[in-house]
Every structure is written in structure tokens, then in C-alpha cells.
Amino acid sequence: MFYRKKTYEIDPDRLEMFNDFFHQYLLPNQLKHGAELVGRWTTEDRRKIHAIWAYKSREDYERIERRVRHDELHARAQKRRAQLPPFFHSSREEFLTATGDYHRPKHIVSAAGVITNDEGHLLLVKTFWRADTWELPGGQIELGEALENAVKREIFEESGIVVAVDGLTGVYKNLKKDILTLVFRGRQVGGRLRISEETQDVGFFPNDPHVLDQLVTRPHLRARIRDAFERPPIPAISFHPSSP
Structure with a gap:
């Protein structure tokens, strides 16, 4: 498996706004095209959000990202984001590979x-x-x-x-x-x-x-x-x- 870790520096007062935006636009679009969300967390001071996504390979990640960006839901998300106050200051991503399989099978x-x-x-x-x-x-x-x-x-x-x-x-x-x-x-x-x-x-x-x-x-x-x-x-x- 191939993993992507996305980190956002956020305004603590706008955490819920960001969460709502994520659940309404970002998550459905990613899941629709085959990405798997491992988990999404905020730090105790609510100033950072970390999300880890799983893919079969880097090629799978790149294919999914192309489809996400051409999807109608992505355009709707960009339009909606322009209507909202900024809810994060910066973002960065890292790519990870697993050192072993530590998960039980699940459906x-x-x-x-x-x-x-x-x-x-x-x-x-x-x-x-x-x-x-x-x-x-x-x-x-x-x-x-x-x-x-x-x-x-x-x-x-x-x-x-x-x-x-x-x-x-x-x-x-x-x-x-x-x-x-x-x-x-x-x-x-x-x-x-x-x-x-x-x-x-x-x-x-x-x-x-x-x-x-x-x-x-x-x-x-x-x-x-x-x-x-x-x-x-x-x-x-x-x-x-x-x-x-």
C-alpha cells in the first residue's frame, strides 16, 4: 500500500467549518474515485489537522487525483470554498510506505x-x-x-x-x-x-x-x-x- 499524509495548519475557531466542508465535498469525491481514508485527526490545541489516505500504489494515487480534480464535485467545492472565510493557513503532504501489515481484515x-x-x-x-x-x-x-x-x-x-x-x-x-x-x-x-x-x-x-x-x-x-x-x-x- 501507498499512503499520503496531508497536514493543515488551521484557525482553531474554524475547525468545525473545515470539518463540514471536508465531509460534504472532499471526502465523498475521494471515496467515489477509489481513495481510502485511514483516519483524520486534530491536535489537542486544534491548530493542525492530519489526514492519512491509502492507495494501492503511487500510480493509483495519481490516477485518483486526476479524476478527483475533473469531477463536478471538485468544481462545486472550489465555488463553495470561495464563499467561506479561509479556514486553513497552509498545508503540506508527505508520502509514506508501510513497514508491515498491522490491520485486521475489514469490510x-x-x-x-x-x-x-x-x-x-x-x-x-x-x-x-x-x-x-x-x-x-x-x-x-x-x-x-x-x-x-x-x-x-x-x-x-x-x-x-x-x-x-x-x-x-x-x-x-x-x-x-x-x-x-x-x-x-x-x-x-x-x-x-x-x-x-x-x-x-x-x-x-x-x-x-x-x-x-x-x-x-x-x-x-x-x-x-x-x-x-x-x-x-x-x-x-x-x-x-x-x-x-
Whole structure:
């Protein structure tokens, strides 16, 4: 693995502003193109931020950086930064190579929902980092969060729709990024459509294969929707062990 350490000298009073900017613009753009964030820290006096990113090689880093800088989200970030007060004074970066593998294997686990309304129309969202396609709403499951709560939370955050969950319809793995996605069936029980910081558009669409093929342009995303309607949902249960 190849690592990049980025250090910012910051104004302590603007740490939260910088954090918000990072989480809304910088992080999604890097993750979209394949970078992995090892961690991000601030010093005790809040005057420095350190971030370490991981790549397969220097060539991988250079390829990702080119894509990041040509992405629409990068242009939006530059425009937004020009509207904000300066939140760091200077920055520098170093490149590191590991002396060994000290990490346990891990996966990212996410949840997505195949949600219909009373008319049987399907809920889809369009994100800023996959603007070429509509897709199911969803996102990463937080540590300690029940599966059903995770999919309800993500759908509400991305679309404004409140849902009831009927069960699990499929499990999918992205081998390149080691992301495991659990897809659930559910139905709208409240809420109103709205966009969010993650979604540029949201809507309910007829559950028609010809319509969905035009909207959902990535085959693996279409397969998740098809699977959800072709098989009954099964239970997905979260529990707290009664003993250590």
C-alpha cells in the first residue's frame, strides 16, 4: 500500500467549518474515485489537522487525483470554498510506505431500500457522486446500529421519506472496495420528498422495467431492484447478546 499524509495548519475557531466542508465535498469525491481514508485527526490545541489516505500504489494515487480534480464535485467545492472565510493557513503532504501489515481484515457494510408508495411506484435518488444514474437510497451502517434502523435512517436522510421495512431481499459485495450491501424491501408510511446534501434529485417512478432501465444505468444496481421484486423478503434481525 501507498499512503499520503496531508497536514493543515488551521484557525482553531474554524475547525468545525473545515470539518463540514471536508465531509460534504472532499471526502465523498475521494471515496467515489477509489481513495481510502485511514483516519483524520486534530491536535489537542486544534491548530493542525492530519489526514492519512491509502492507495494501492503511487500510480493509483495519481490516477485518483486526476479524476478527483475533473469531477463536478471538485468544481462545486472550489465555488463553495470561495464563499467561506479561509479556514486553513497552509498545508503540506508527505508520502509514506508501510513497514508491515498491522490491520485486521475489514469490510464496509451498507444498507439500501427498495421502497414503494401506495401507487406501487419505486423510490429512487440521484447522488452527486454517481450523477450518471438513479439508484436506491441507502448508505453505511453505523457501529452499534440495528439493521432495520440503518436503512430507515439512510432513506429518510437522503429522500425525506419515512418507511416501514418488510425484510431482506439480497446481499451484494463490491470486491474492489470490499463494500457489503444489504438490500431491504419496504414501503412508505410518511414523510415528503426532498433532496439532501447527498442527493441532487429524488422521486417515485413507475415500477416498469423499461422506465427503470432508462433511469438506473448501472447493471448491478438494476439487478438489486429486480431481485427485490422476484423473491419474498426474509428476516434480518439485530440483537444484543444477553451475556459477554
